Amino acid sequence: MTIKKICILGAGTLGSRIALQSAISGFTVTVYDIHQKSLDFSQRTMEKIVKQLAKSGQISETEISAIFSRIKFTLDAKEAVADADLINESVTEEIEIKKKVWKQFGEIAPEKTWFTTNTSYLLPSMFAEESGRPAKFCAFHFHDVFYSRVVDIMPHPGTDPVMIPMLEELGRKLNQVPVLVKKENPGYIFNTMLMALIGAAGKLLTREVGSIEDIDKSWMVNFHMAMGPFGILDSIGLDTAWHVTHKLPDAASQAFAALLKTYIDEGKLGEKSGKGFYSYPNPAYRNPDFIR
């Protein structure tokens, strides 16, 4: 079961990054989406990243054309999956969409194809059956591929255990650090811890124990990190954080979700909208005077 050809479903930010790293690692890749403009975005995204990687010496200029020669963009599902050894799906994070996509690809994929989903907060068991081959189905979840190089391997109860060493090996070939999530857990391992940290920071803020700046300073100075929890929230997106937080039943999460909502309603979504807890492109926490 050597993997040679990888099919990426969904040409968004993460799908594009996974596809690019796969091609850099020598795999043949097809990138499938239902919108031509998504495929165009994907290609531009990859070109930008490749330039940065060449600039920082992680790849050489001479490799670039060979890397792109291994990537095919397509709107044709059958062409995308033809001869694929493995699918990694990064489509919209909605369960009905995931179910529909997996039903479609379960029907047209070659028998040999292994199925993996890159879902962030859903669980593979929620749509493994729809694929028609739940035993060949596992979560294989990337963070941002190039800076945060963790890949989570999270089987559902019906996953064939042979997938685990196979995905560990594939993860390493893709320059990632594979981590085994032994049981289904929303948010895998890292996001579970990150949300606990962010929840504690949110509680300190809504209870008026500390200011945004003092909470961030405490984290940054003690751990010598470039950002604190509110800087991290700005980079995740306040809407994304609200999406997770408002579903948690405890009073502290509800209070923090309500606070996030006031920011979101003012269009402050974080770094991507220019404003969140801080203002971009020059947030206060990047000023060396912030920590003094």
Next chain:
Amino acid sequence: MTIKKICILGAGTLGSRIALQSAISGFTVTVYDIHQKSLDFSQRTMEKIVKQLAKSGQISETEISAIFSRIKFTLDAKEAVADADLINESVTEEIEIKKKVWKQFGEIAPEKTWFTTNTSYLLPSMFAEESGRPAKFCAFHFHDVFYSRVVDIMPHPGTDPVMIPMLEELGRKLNQVPVLVKKENPGYIFNTMLMALIGAAGKLLTREVGSIEDIDKSWMVNFHMAMGPFGILDSIGLDTAWHVTHKLPDAASQAFAALLKTYIDEGKLGEKSGKGFYSYPNPAYRNPDFIR
């Protein structure tokens, strides 16, 4: 109310570090303890740190004798507090001991003396009254002074607000980043967040979602940090972590406290005992191969 002379109560690890930084910053310092061997330990601790600071260029060799000339070690309470502008107390973290010490020093301290406590998890309101001058009483909490340079300023409801800017200024003079904890909160700001992170890691472990190593890898690789939560726990001490965790009422904390207890009962307290979640002096997470 310019601070010139600082009296440190309790010559343990943290008291010694605060005293040393105070002398480096030009303050006159007395270090008080009830045991001569603690004062001897304190002096040796300071000599070690000063050597490291000189080696790394943070102070010059020629300053060393002047720094030590500003520090006096004493078993005599009246001598310790004579003419002191400020007391910072780092005695044993037990409420009855804190009460007793503050009653004693409230009686013998000059009228001008400001009172600060370096308590880790207790609250200043629990023993401010015993000092006889609660309005001049505030928490002023250091982390490790030289590497983690946050100092928390946490008033209790009766603290005179003039103490806040005064302690902010003093904190900066002591080369710390002052952070205001606007309301009494056990664990201030940083430890509240750290315990949330550690609690989430503990829950992932006791629920068997991930291994110790995979949980730590997830944190280290995503945040480019030298340690994950279990490495951090080893450096804090499993006994210290158990002390906080076993008092939390929720089932996840109780399960993790029970797990910590099995380590403690085997003498595995973390880095200080040579074993904890990892083995020292060469824990697996410091091996470059750990992250691959």
